[in-house]
Amino acid sequence: MTAPDLATERRDRRLLRRVLPYARPYWRFIALGVALVLVAAGAQVAGPYLVRIAIDDHIAVGDADGLFRILGFYVGLLTVGFLAAYGQAWVVNLFGQRVMRDIRRDVFSHIQRLHAGWFDRNPIGRVVTRATSDVDALNELLSSGVVMIITDVVLLGGIMTALLLMNWRLALVTFGAVPALFVAGWVFRRRIRPAFRRVREAVAAVNSFIQETLTGIEVLQLFRQQRRRAREYRVLNREHTGAHLDTVLCFSVFYPVVEMITAVTIAVIVGYGGGAIGSGALTVGALVAFLMYSEMFFRPIRDLTEKFNILQGALAASERIVELLSTEPGIRSPENPRLPARRDGSLTLNRVWFAYNDKDWVLEDIHLDVAPGEMVAVVGHTGAGKTTLAALLLRLYEVQRGSVLVDGLDVREWDLRTLRRQFSMVQQDVHLFSGSVLDNIRLGDPSISEADARRAAEEAEISAWAERLPHGLDTRLGERGAGLSQGQRQLVGIARAMARKSRILVLDEATSSVDTETERAVQTALGRVLRNRTSLVIAHRLSTIRGADRIVVLHHGRIREVGSHHELLARGDIYSRLYELQFEPEAALAVG
Numbered sequence: 001m002t003a004p005d006l007a008t009e010r011r012d013r014r015l016l017r018r019v020l021p022y023a024r025p026y027w028r029f030i031a032l033g034v035a036l037v038l039v040a041a042g043a044q045v046a047g048p049y050l051v052r053i054a055i056d057d058h059i060a061v062g063d064a065d066g067l068f069r070i071l072g073f074y075v076g077l078l079t080v081g082f083l084a085a086y087g088q089a090w091v092v093n094l095f096g097q098r099v100m101r102d103i104r105r106d107v108f109s110h111i112q113r114l115h116a117g118w119f120d121r122n123p124i125g126r127v128v129t130r131a132t133s134d135v136d137a138l139n140e141l142l143s144s145g146v147v148m149i150i151t152d153v154v155l156l157g158g159i160m161t162a163l164l165l166m167n168w169r170l171a172l173v174t175f176g177a178v179p180a181l182f183v184a185g186w187v188f189r190r191r192i193r194p195a196f197r198r199v200r201e202a203v204a205a206v207n208s209f210i211q212e213t214l215t216g217i218e219v220l221q222l223f224r225q226q227r228r229r230a231r232e233y234r235v236l237n238r239e240h241t242g243a244h245l246d247t248v249l250c251f252s253v254f255y256p257v258v259e260m261i262t263a264v265t266i267a268v269i270v271g272y273g274g275g276a277i278g279s280g281a282l283t284v285g286a287l288v289a290f291l292m293y294s295e296m297f298f299r300p301i302r303d304l305t306e307k308f309n310i311l312q313g314a315l316a317a318s319e320r321i322v323e324l325l326s327t328e329p330g331i332r333s334p335e336n337p338r339l340p341a342r343r344d345g346s347l348t349l350n351r352v353w354f355a356y357n358d359k360d361w362v363l364e365d366i367h368l369d370v371a372p373g374e375m376v377a378v379v380g381h382t383g384a385g386k387t388t389l390a391a392l393l394l395r396l397y398e399v400q401r402g403s404v405l406v407d408g409l410d411v412r413e414w415d416l417r418t419l420r421r422q423f424s425m426v427q428q429d430v431h432l433f434s435g436s437v438l439d440n441i442r443l444g445d446p447s448i449s450e451a452d453a454r455r456a457a458e459e460a461e462i463s464a465w466a467e468r469l470p471h472g473l474d475t476r477l478g479e480r481g482a483g484l485s486q487g488q489r490q491l492v493g494i495a496r497a498m499a500r501k502s503r504i505l506v507l508d509e510a511t512s513s514v515d516t517e518t519e520r521a522v523q524t525a526l527g528r529v530l531r532n533r534t535s536l537v538i539a540h541r542l543s544t545i546r547g548a549d550r551i552v553v554l555h556h557g558r559i560r561e562v563g564s565h566h567e568l569l570a571r572g573d574i575y576s577r578l579y580e581l582q583f584e585p586e587a588a589l590a591v592g
């Protein structure tokens with residue numbers, strides 16, 4: 001065996017160790033399935049033997065009564081075999097579906113535990129494939145695959161025994177074909193493995209391409225990119241076809257080769273057997289039975305080779321699932337989470353350095369203290385790192401250097417759920433789920449009553465426009481909040497934050513798509529909410545943050561200025577330039 005083969009074997013065993021526990025709770029199904037397999041195989045193997053008895057003991061001597069008895073017995077046997085095969089298919093599929101249900105459940109909850117950074121690296125299309133079609137492929141391995149292999153092995157064993165019992169010389173002649181079959185199978189497997197791998201890769205590429213096209217269909221249509229996109233797709237599609245044809249080629253060579261080996265063996269049996277009949281060493285019935293058996297004998301061998309490949313695909317799929325399940329969430333609660341000594345709502349970033357990728361620092365040496373109840377505004381150009389800073393407070397990402405403290409306790413020491421409960425956050429991109437407006441405000445939080453949610457909707461200026469929706473706040477929204485404008489979605493996000501009584505509020509450009517009038521009304525409501533709460537307000541529009549206790553200017557990932565509105569204006573640096581650009585365009589132009 002070559003080195004890659006050994007590596008493959010090790011991998012396969014590791015996979016099985018990981019996957020088999022899913023089968024364990026349902027071992028009764030397997031046991032029953034195997035028992036039924038034995039019955040069905042037994043019935044199949046007995047068939048030719050009965051034919052032999054019928055020919056030699058009854059037909060040859062003209063015993064019609066005996067022949068009918070045997071025929072009756074044969075029919076009974078076939079019925080039993082049929083029922084057993086039926087029951088086995090049922091039991092095995094029951095087993096497979098249960099196991100898949102469990103695996104899907106675990107994959108889903110595992111995906112939910114993975115942290116934001118993982119999703120930056122793994123395209124959604126691929127993750128969806130893991131959770132759906134890869135699990136289906138795994139089912140093939142666990143249920144039909146394993147059982148079919150058992151069936152075939154049992155059948156082979158039965159047939160070989162029967163052949164040896166009837167005439168061991170002729171049996172050995174028949175077995176002579178086995179090495180040839182194994183060689184053929186071995187060559188076939190070697191060729192088909194890479195072909196199958198190519199197919200899987202092509203399918204994955206086509207899937208992600210379609211997924212991305214659909215997600216960005218509007219952009220593609222607006223920028224009239226359909227033709228370019230179709231051209232790119234044609235390339236992938238061709239590869240998809242080519243890959244499949246590769247496998248077809250393998251099969252189209254393999255099957256005829258097996259057929260030929262079968263034919264040669266049958267010819268040998270007839271030739272050798274014919275001679276044996278002449279010398280009295282073999283009966284006619286035995287020869288017929290032999291021929292029937294040899295037909296049966298090659299089928300499982302051929303099937304095993306073919307199934308082996310289906311199993312290869314299933315193994316690859318399970319490998320991907322196991323890899324997903326073994327991906328440790330990059331961010332998780334510590335073993336022994338601590339609670340802060342005092343819950344005052346203070347926030348501290350202590351010499352924080354952060355990069356999404358290795359050493360491309362997005363935040364450099366950030367030092368910031370937000371006192372309990374204080375309102376701190378963060379301003380800065382697009383890409384300055386404002387959203388990143390907010391994400392670090394909720395430990396969506398892990399800092400590389402320094403520490404982030406909430407209530408004086410390092411976020412890495414908090415239980416994650418408890419930590420995040422301390423915050424109400426309005427993210428820059430508000431994500432809405434399919435469901436009603438109210439559902440989207442409550443998000444299934446039992447501590448928020450419907451009345452709370454309605455009040456929050458009122459305060460976030462939603463009620464005004466929601467009245468015009470067909471069912472008001474109970475109107476069902478489409479996926480991702482389809483049917484609402486960007487600004488309306490932001491308002492739902494604000495209502496979400498308002499409905500929660502968390503002590504720390506983080507607003508990331510929460511009103512950037514809302515008109516000035518609505519913004520002012522929301523500001524007033526937020527002002528009430530903000531009272532006595534610590535808050536971090538990121539804003540592009542400087543009018544939003546004039547009430548802040550302190551303003552932090554973030555520039556290229558560093559804090560460049562800190563102070564009140566008036567102090568910063570007086571400094572005449574970045575903030576004052578931003579301010580002038582927004583409020584005195586003519587003056588700014590004159591100066592610039």
Ligand SMILES: Nc1ncnc2c1ncn2[C@@H]1O[C@H](COP(=O)(O)OP(=O)(O)O)[C@@H](O)[C@H]1O
Pocket residue numbers: 120356357362380381382383384385386387388389
């Ligand atoms: N998920 C991410 N992966 C890699 N880089 C990111 C990611 N999110 C943001 N960045 C980069 O980090 C920098 C700061 O982004 P961000 O904090 O969103 O800026 P702001 O909110 O101030 O506009 C940008 O240069 C951006 O390209």
Ligand SMILES: [Mg+2]
Pocket residue numbers: 386387388428508
């Ligand atoms: Mg941002």
